[in-house]
Amino acid sequence: MKTKSRIMRLLIKASAFITFAALFFIIAYIIINGMPNLKPSLFALEYTTTNVSMFPSIINTILLVLLTLIIATPIGVFTGFYLVEYAKRGNKLVEVIRITTETLSGIPSIVYGLFGMLFFVYRLEFSYSLLAGTLTAAIMVLPVIIRSTEEALMAVDDSLREASLGLGAGKLRTIFRVVLPVAMPGILSGIILSIGRIVGETAALMYTLGTATKMINGFFSSGRTLSLHMYVLSSEGLFVKEAYATGVILLLIVLLINGLSTYLSNKLTKGRLD
């Protein structure tokens, strides 16, 4: 019996070791091999086939993230408001919305990409453009924002709402002045997670945003994000060094984003204990 327990413990520890070792190995491998390839010419203002600059892609990524959030955040947060603050228990609409958000979050990004191409690029004739990419990405991150808003709002103590309403504040005032500030860290960490998803996205953007190498200069201009840049470089196989360097930048962004989101959710749980 004792040996059985010991084997079990060993297996569990070995599994955990494999998981975390894989993660650290991937990060360390890319960063160690990529760092020496970070040359100043990779950050030149213009992309040429000789410098393979990733600077335009970085600007494009930032533009795409900002625009997507401007569209998706209000819609997602307001959906959360409706689901948690307004809808009554057992409301059929709420049920349907929950199922659709769940389904949306399970749809593979390539299906989003194809939909974006068929609808935004061809039907609405946006062609490969920032607008088409933004709208596609906004639908993709919507479930993430809705879910995190919902969870953050539900974690807010009902006595706060009752106190505010009891003091004569209206429903809107209660939501914006009392509930929202308390739920803010949770909502923010959802928004930060969405940033991570947009930054890492490739399949959904390839046929909506396109893969042009220049810097985006308008809603109907095409460009590539950092992830798309890395995909093109690694699938061509000609610029492995540059792909490594792009990988380093991507990993650093992801590390930063995750650090922020962990910090915020720690803050949230602390706030709840007070």
Add this chain to the structure above:
Amino acid sequence: MKKISFEGFMKGVFMLCATTSILAIILICYFIFSGGVPFIMEYGLKEFLLGTSWRPSNTPPAFGILPMIFGSLVMTLVAVVLGVPIGVLTATYLAKFCDKRLYKILKPCINLMAGIPSIVYGFFALVVIVPLMKDVFGGTGMNIITASILLAIMILPTIIGLSESSIKSVPNSYYEGSIGLGASHERAVMTVVLPAAKSGIISSIILGVGRAIGETMAVILVAGNQPRIPNSLTKGVRTLTTNIVLEMAYAADAHREALIATAVVLFVFILLINAIFLIVKRRTLN
């Protein structure tokens, strides 16, 4: 009076926003299905799903996607076989074997693992796993096993996250009761707590399967992408997802419609997986 109407107006705005996701899913279904189903009708459902040759540029062209369906399923199956035990046991470790201070470091690592872009995973596999496979099995190194190992790593955070929370939500009295009856810590966890968390663990696996079937950009770099039914795990393979990305750039007319039809098949798979997930989850709640 004015205040009340503003409240009502904002409620309307919130409700309108809430219907956006419903509108989105209707649009997605409409455009994917209306783009692909007519082609399937015209070409023949049986020929499309069970045809073994994909030769879009032949005259007449052949659009059989059985190799891709087979590729997606086999790759996912191997990834699940490799990833699920490691994932569930890691979740067990996080929930029951790991001290608090270590947990505070390891838990964010799982989130980080989920946040790494798939292209970075794919690139890593391309420069590390592919050469390794080349040495071991010969050939190009781009084969089912390579892609499955990569996918197994990529589905770990999904499986671990959900499994861990379901293990943690098992009432502590189960564990205590088992310990009180003389079981060791390991035995109590493995034979009492884990079975009680079964449905949560199963839904985490279903979600992992969905992620594996839908993964595209990482797989495309390492799977070899040959559109034929492989006769061994060390052969290259093409999946439903990669078929779309590889050829969409230059496809026209029937070929393009065939690719959208490929997405229809993928979409139906995903909707089925989602439905199963929702059913399992609902059963857990009741």
